Amino acid sequence: VIGIELHADWEPRNGYVATGAEQLSRRVNKGSMVWRNPQIRPAVVPDPAPGEHQVVIEIAACGICGSDMHMYECDAEGYMLYPGLTRFPNVIGHEFSGRVVESGSAVRSVRLGDLVTAEEMQWCGRCRSCRRGLFNACDNLEELGFTVPGAMAQYVAVDEKYCWKLADIAERTGSEREALQLGALVEPLSVAYNAVFVRNQHHQPGNYCLVQGAGPIGLASVALALAAGCALVVAVEPAVGRRRVAKELGAHYVLEPADDLDENLLHLTRGQGFDIVVEAAGAPTLTLTPLERCLSPNAAICHIGRSNGLTPLNLEAYQRRSAQVYAAQGHAGNGIFPSVIRLLASGQLIAGPMINELFSLEDAPIAFRRLRSRQDAKLMLHVNL
Ligand SMILES: [Zn+2]
Numbered sequence: 001v002i003g004i005e006l007h008a009d010w011e012p013r014n015g016y017v018a019t020g021a022e023q024l025s026r027r028v029n030k031g032s033m034v035w036r037n038p039q040i041r042p043a044v045v046p047d048p049a050p051g052e053h054q055v056v057i058e059i060a061a062c063g064i065c066g067s068d069m070h071m072y073e074c075d076a077e078g079y080m081l082y083p084g085l086t087r088f089p090n091v092i093g094h095e096f097s098g099r100v101v102e103s104g105s106a107v108r109s110v111r112l113g114d115l116v117t118a119e120e121m122q123w124c125g126r127c128r129s130c131r132r133g134l135f136n137a138c139d140n141l142e143e144l145g146f147t148v149p150g151a152m153a154q155y156v157a158v159d160e161k162y163c164w165k166l167a168d169i170a171e172r173t174g175s176e177r178e179a180l181q182l183g184a185l186v187e188p189l190s191v192a193y194n195a196v197f198v199r200n201q202h203h204q205p206g207n208y209c210l211v212q213g214a215g216p217i218g219l220a221s222v223a224l225a226l227a228a229g230c231a232l233v234v235a236v237e238p239a240v241g242r243r244r245v246a247k248e249l250g251a252h253y254v255l256e257p258a259d260d261l262d263e264n265l266l267h268l269t270r271g272q273g274f275d276i277v278v279e280a281a282g283a284p285t286l287t288l289t290p291l292e293r294c295l296s297p298n299a300a301i302c303h304i305g306r307s308n309g310l311t312p313l314n315l316e317a318y319q320r321r322s323a324q325v326y327a328a329q330g331h332a333g334n335g336i337f338p339s340v341i342r343l344l345a346s347g348q349l350i351a352g353p354m355i356n357e358l359f360s361l362e363d364a365p366i367a368f369r370r371l372r373s374r375q376d377a378k379l380m381l382h383v384n385l
């Protein structure tokens with residue numbers, strides 16, 4: 001069977017000392033310090049067999065994530081941009097949906113034929129973090145499509161404990177195909193949900209929400225903010241294609257970054273400032289540092305974009321505003337996946353316009369090349385849709 005494999009050379013940067021465990025397993029916490037010359041290509045990969053607690057899912061659709069792009073793209077010295085947990089070579093892809101076609105002997109919660117999606121964060125459930133309910137901070141984390149084989153393939157094997165059924169969406173749309181497309185958006189929507197409504201526990205309907213960066217996670221934040229009753233949703237994004245999608249999703253205002261942005265933003269809130277600020281641009285020195293005048297009292301800043309380096313913030317202004325910054329990654333726990341599925345099934349969460357175009361699995365390299373311009377929101381691979 002076919003899968004999209006990412007290969008890269010193991011060449012730790014000068015000064016980076018890989019631990020013994022990292023050298024042995026090739027599983028590293030800081031991918032951008034080690035992996036060089038990344039390349040993706042369709043390859044023949046092993047046909048997965050389910051473990052006792054696993055199911056094999058026949059993939060229907062798999063979206064291309066910003067993280068996939070960051071694993072594929074490199075800096076001037078040829079090092080991978082993605083700064084996180086990785087092991088290569090590996091089949092990538094983690095935003096997917098499909099049908100259960102095989103099941104291990106101990107599986108109880110899903111059946112053959114079920115339409116499902118699954119969590120990318122493969123938390124263990126046994127470590128100290130997991131036992132505190134902090135699954136996204138699992139001490140033994142594996143990540144589907146980063147350290148273990150992912151979903152840009154015909155089949156993937158996952159533990160049943162990560163699977164969530166899509167039947168409710170299929171029932172509402174009356175179309176399995178549409179349910180499977182929306183199902184492949186549940187993961188990125190859940191990443192945004194975790195930041196905006198779980199890490200930040202201050203949301204109230206009527207809030208004013210600012211989303212910085214309208215890539216997939218920013219757009220997911222726009223869609224969720226609208227579904228959750230924000231009275232004003234403003235997106236800021238440099239790429240015209242992505243600004244168009246933000247408008248289609250229903251953002252009230254969509255702006256380009258500019259020098260007098262904070263003035264304009266403050267004006268849109270009638271001088272009251274934003275209650276929720278989502279950093280989904282991965283450029284906090286550009287998006288958060290100039291923003292202090294636009295924070296409402298008790299403002300929540302939800303930081304999801306990935307960036308290296310330090311961000312200067314005037315914490316005096318944050319104190320005066322009683323503002324808080326929430327750092328968020330992942331999507332596991334707290335009923336996030338099932339809540340997103342409910343919202344899609346109810347029709348309250350409109351996410352379909354995020355999908356710009358579908359490509360076949362074999363054409364993944366074409367889709368990756370096109371996404372380099374960052375004009376599209378979500379390009380999706382269809383496998384058996
Ligand atoms: Zn992702």
Ligand SMILES: [Zn+2]
Nearest residue numbers: 124127130138
């Ligand atoms: Zn754990």
